Amino acid sequence: MSTIHPATRVGHVHLKVADLDRAIAFYGGLLGFGITQRYGPQAAFLSAGGYHPTSG
Numbered sequence: 001m002s003t004i005h006p007a008t009r010v011g012h013v014h015l016k017v018a019d020l021d022r023a024i025a026f027y028g029g030l031l032g033f034g035i036t037q038r039y040g041p042q043a044a045f046l047s048a049g050g051y052h053p054t055s056g
Contacts, residue, residue, distance in 0.1 A: 003032030010048060020044060 017023040024044055027033040033046040 003030075004048060006049070008048070 015023065020041060020043070024035065024046065027046050028035065031048070033048050035044055036047045037045045039045075
């Protein structure tokens with residue numbers, strides 16, 4: 001399986017999911033996003049290419 005193309009740009013997306021760990025596995029495993037910050041069992045910030053909203 002391949003990951004998302006390196007030149008792809010994704011802006012801010014907010015998702016409400018029933019199973020955070022399953023969503024992280026999908027976006028991390030299938031699309032190649034990495035966890036930038038985890039907020040316990042309730043929320044996580046994932047990014048592609050190291051993007052962080054406070055860094056532009």
